[in-house]
Amino acid sequence: MTVSSVLVVGGGIAGVSTVAELRKNGYAGELTLISADALPYDRPPLSKEYLAGGRDLESIVLQPKQWYADQEISLVGGAAAVAIRPAAGEVELADGRVLTADKIVLATGGRAVLPAVAQVRRDVSVGLPVSNGQNRPVVPDRSPIHVLREVADADRLRTQLVPGARLLIVGAGLIGAEVASTARGLGAEVVLVDPLSPPLAAAVGIEAARWLHGLHAAHGVEALTTTVETVLETSTGVAVQLKGEPDSREFDAVLLAVGLVPETGLAEAAGLETSRGILVDAGQVTSHPSVLAVGDCARLRDHHRAEHWEAAQLDGARATATILETEPPPVTAPWWWSDRYGLHVEGVGEMRSPDAEHQTVVRGTLGEPPFSVFTLRGEQVIGAVAVDDPAAAKTARRLIDRGVDVRPADLADPTQNLRTLLRR
Ligand SMILES: Cc1cc2nc3c(=O)[nH]c(=O)nc-3n(C[C@H](O)[C@H](O)[C@H](O)COP(=O)(O)OP(=O)(O)OC[C@H]3O[C@@H](n4cnc5c(N)ncnc54)[C@H](O)[C@@H]3O)c2cc1C
Numbered sequence: 001m002t003v004s005s006v007l008v009v010g011g012g013i014a015g016v017s018t019v020a021e022l023r024k025n026g027y028a029g030e031l032t033l034i035s036a037d038a039l040p041y042d043r044p045p046l047s048k049e050y051l052a053g054g055r056d057l058e059s060i061v062l063q064p065k066q067w068y069a070d071q072e073i074s075l076v077g078g079a080a081a082v083a084i085r086p087a088a089g090e091v092e093l094a095d096g097r098v099l100t101a102d103k104i105v106l107a108t109g110g111r112a113v114l115p116a117v118a119q120v121r122r123d124v125s126v127g128l129p130v131s132n133g134q135n136r137p138v139v140p141d142r143s144p145i146h147v148l149r150e151v152a153d154a155d156r157l158r159t160q161l162v163p164g165a166r167l168l169i170v171g172a173g174l175i176g177a178e179v180a181s182t183a184r185g186l187g188a189e190v191v192l193v194d195p196l197s198p199p200l201a202a203a204v205g206i207e208a209a210r211w212l213h214g215l216h217a218a219h220g221v222e223a224l225t226t227t228v229e230t231v232l233e234t235s236t237g238v239a240v241q242l243k244g245e246p247d248s249r250e251f252d253a254v255l256l257a258v259g260l261v262p263e264t265g266l267a268e269a270a271g272l273e274t275s276r277g278i279l280v281d282a283g284q285v286t287s288h289p290s291v292l293a294v295g296d297c298a299r300l301r302d303h304h305r306a307e308h309w310e311a312a313q314l315d316g317a318r319a320t321a322t323i324l325e326t327e328p329p330p331v332t333a334p335w336w337w338s339d340r341y342g343l344h345v346e347g348v349g350e351m352r353s354p355d356a357e358h359q360t361v362v363r364g365t366l367g368e369p370p371f372s373v374f375t376l377r378g379e380q381v382i383g384a385v386a387v388d389d390p391a392a393a394k395t396a397r398r399l400i401d402r403g404v405d406v407r408p409a410d411l412a413d414p415t416q417n418l419r420t421l422l423r424r
Contacts, residue, residue: 004030007032007034007105009106010107016063034076037150040062043149047175051148112147148179205352224242272288276299277297294318345385346385379406406421
């Protein structure tokens with residue numbers, strides 16, 4: 001069937017990549033992007049330069065307004081889809097408008113998790129994180145309790161990150177760690193709690209995880225291995241009871257950075273299959289053939305959701321190939337990046353702690369950037385984490401994608417040009 005109209009719901013990197021790829025690949029039909037924001041913007045800076053005050057909203061938009069006009073993309077900004085009807089190809093907006101299309105692409109991302117462990121209570125009338133009708137967390141403007149997913153979240157948090165402010169960050173994953181670094185840069189006093197020791201071992205392997213986590217203490221952050229029992233909003237801030245401590249502690253602000261819930265509401269209500277994400281096949285098609293899903297909201301059956309920027313972007317390219325019935329982009333090892341305390345970290349593939357099947361190889365000296373840590377299964381690299389060494393991450397990705405056999409000694413030797421290993 002020739003597709004002559006496509007409607008994308010959600011203006012994050014996945015949605016914007018989808019419309020960009022469609023036009024780049026010659027799709028000339030009607031193209032509509034429904035975006036909750038007036039102009040779609042990028043999220044990674046929200047915990048880094050934007051939060052630090054080094055970049056403004058204009059500098060983090062994914063495309064300037066004129067681009068949508070030039071590409072003949074109808075951008076419906078500041079709008080929310082409230083229902084989809086796949087059989088009729090309909091999308092209903094909050095203002096009552098009903099749009100139709102041959103294909104609907106859901107790119108609705110996710111919302112920050114509000115942890116059940118934090119029994120958030122209040123003893124003043126300032127309000128708390130609650131859910132609105134769309135199940136998105138709403139943190140009232142003046143609340144000292146924060147999540148970080150949207151520009152408005154970053155704006156609110158930044159007003160509290162003043163020198164000497166006491167910030168508790170719950171969750172030392174990538175976003176929690178980045179905010180700890182940014183907040184220290186702004187002069188805040190930071191306590192970072194996570195039940196895992198070290199956090200992120202599943203993503204970066206145990207060695208790199210230990211070193212990366214150790215950076216927090218080296219930069220004046222109090223990093224604790226514990227959980228939060230209660231969070232009580234008071235008239236002066238927040239009283240937090242940490243597990244294992246006799247008394248509660250006082251903070252000016254608390255950031256809950258404990259993960260993401262995929263935004264599956266529209267799909268569920270329309271009867272599409274969902275399970276920890278909108279379930280899709282390798283072409284991003286959901287359980288209804290005219291609806292696709294891309295980015296953080298989608299999950300490839302039998303796989304984990306990626307929750308990384310590039311994965312969301314590639315989903316857009318795959319959805320485009322499905323819609324245009326062209327060759328999909330090659331499958332590559334997943335890649336992500338993160339920044340903390342002036343260091344740039346990149347990860348590819350799958351990191352494992354050493355065991356009977358896997359070994360760890362360090363290139364350079366662990367803890368002295370630039371260095372990289374590789375996971376090998378047999379003679380093949382399956383994952384790598386590179387600190388201040390993007391070239392190593394790039395080559396590791398090629399080694400993984402091509403399944404090249406390597407000698408651990410060659411990998412470990414920083415004087416050996418890694419790219420020569422690709423020629424084997
Ligand atoms: C603070 C932060 C820092 C990050 N840093 C990094 C990093 O350094 N490296 C990295 O690899 N990844 C990073 N990520 C992850 C990366 O940004 C995400 O994986 C990526 O944004 C996912 O894109 P998406 O388009 O799928 O979803 P989103 O970016 O969540 O976009 C979805 C959009 O859909 C909208 N929407 C939802 N429902 C509706 C509806 N019903 N109607 C209309 N619109 C709707 C939402 O408002 C949102 O604008 C970071 C994420 C955050 C939050």
